[in-house]
Amino acid sequence: MRRACVPYARRALVFGLPAVWLVAATVWQLTCPFATHEGMAPRFVTCAAFLALFAWLLTSVRLGPVRELRRVREVARAAEQVLLRxxxxxxxxxxxxxxxxxxxxxxxxxxxxxxxxxxxxxxxxxxxxxxxxxxAAVGAVAALLGSFREAAHDELELAGVLRKLERALQRHLRERSRSEHPSVSGTEPDNPLAEEFAxxxxxxxxxxxxxxxxxxxxxxxxxxxxxxxxxxxxxxxxxxxxxxxxxxxxxxxxxxxxxxxxxxxxxxxxxxxxxxxxxxxxxxxxxxxxxxxxxxxxxxxxxxxxxxxxxxxxxxxxxxxxxxxxxxxDRRRVPAQPGDQGLRRSCAESSNR
Missing domain, CATH: 3.60.40.10 (PPM-type phosphatase domain)
Known part of the structure; x- marks a missing residue:
């Protein structure tokens, strides 16, 4: 409950304080005796009030979503690295x-x-x-990569790995077709099952x-x-x-x-x-x-x-x-080349073929 109240309190702080400051600046402009004078001081104070209000809105309203977008991108980047490590x-x-x-x-x-x-x-x-x-294709990529990482170790023959990839893709396409079926979504699937392949x-x-x-x-x-x-x-x-x-x-x-x-x-x-x-x-x-x-x-x-x-x-x-x-x-050692990040140095040259 306490966490649910935090966003509302933050919104009230972001929008409430500028509103109070604007009202205060307007009341001062209308009621303060100095406001009727034609000097530079009242104008300077009024301009400073509105500039402060603009700066507050810029940092609180604009930079807040920017920080949130940056956090979302960091999470998405981490998920992408797990998928395609x-x-x-x-x-x-x-x-x-x-x-x-x-x-x-x-x-x-x-x-x-x-x-x-x-x-x-x-x-x-x-x-x-x-x-x-x-x-749109990330789901199929995840299904194929997950199946390969397991089947590559379990299957003695490369043909067995390929058959497991085929079954993984078929399961994914069936689940996707089922989720996009008119009985579920009310519309025709954007990508029918028969048109999907890899x-x-x-x-x-x-x-x-x-x-x-x-x-x-x-x-x-x-x-x-x-x-x-x-x-x-x-x-x-x-x-x-x-x-x-x-x-x-x-x-x-x-x-x-x-x-x-x-x-x-x-x-x-x-x-x-x-x-x-x-x-x-x-x-x-x-x-x-x-x-x-x-x-x-x-x-x-x-x-x-x-x-x-x-x-x-x-x-x-x-x-x-x-x-x-x-x-x-590199099974017969060759010298490490520029750009091979993380590779250990090797002083032996490749043997003559």
Missing amino acids: PLPPRLDGLALAAGQLSASRGATVGGDLYEAVATAQGVRIVIGDVRGHGL TVLLLEIHEDGDVLALNCGHPWPYRLCRTAEPIAGGDVLPPLGMFPLPDSLSARRCTRLLPGEALVLHTDGAEDARNADGEFFCLRRALVEAAALGSPVSPAVVVQRVHTALLRHTGGRLTDDVALLVLRN
Whole structure:
């Protein structure tokens, strides 16, 4: 009860004191004998009263909501970091860096997702893109990431992880469809269940550098070492949510990551971004320029330079979320590169391939 009275007391203080001060200044102006004199003193006192009133309103009425908005943004930022938590700079011999640009103003998490975990089977990585962008897709992102973080450790095969992701997305879409059903909301759903889907790329990196993959409609990554080469990983399954997964499902070897080489995983927002003239952003060219800075490449520098080039190309106006995840094979130690925050120094050079 006491806490409930605090906002009302604060409002009374904010609006009551200025009102009392204004009434007092007006009464003084009308009744004080000095108010009838034509000197500067009465005018000065009156101006000071109204200036003080204006300052009070500015600090109490305007800055109060600003402070409240700042607190709300801090809470939202903390929630976003829990959902799409920062990746460790090193994971089981791999150097990592990731980043995301959201098309929704004021948001750092949109419809893109990524995660990497070290398991007994190897380092497992997921990157995906939920249909749409911004806050409307955050629910599906949370469902997929939560399922992956558990299934990556529990499932012996990568195919089992993908099937759990499919079930998690189906549960989320059923719950969302039920909440938007006309019997509940009285209107037709904005996004019918049949139109919801997500592209997903699952990778499993073994100790010897072999990379297994399962791809559901997602762009293949680039291999980065002095140049950028797109990986031809083979057949691609339909996006999750469009069609059921086939009964027979097994991961395939898509490439081998040698010491010092890097993989660049991305969402389609990077290659679909356009400038004011309608020209597409050339992700491969940006990666080649980043790779030319030094060997081995720095994952953090690659992410930073691609984001800078992308924002410069689009003028800061993104129409889709963009996620980028870069990993470098450091299982045979290579020197730490500038921008690899948190990485320990290593004096050994990568061995000859």
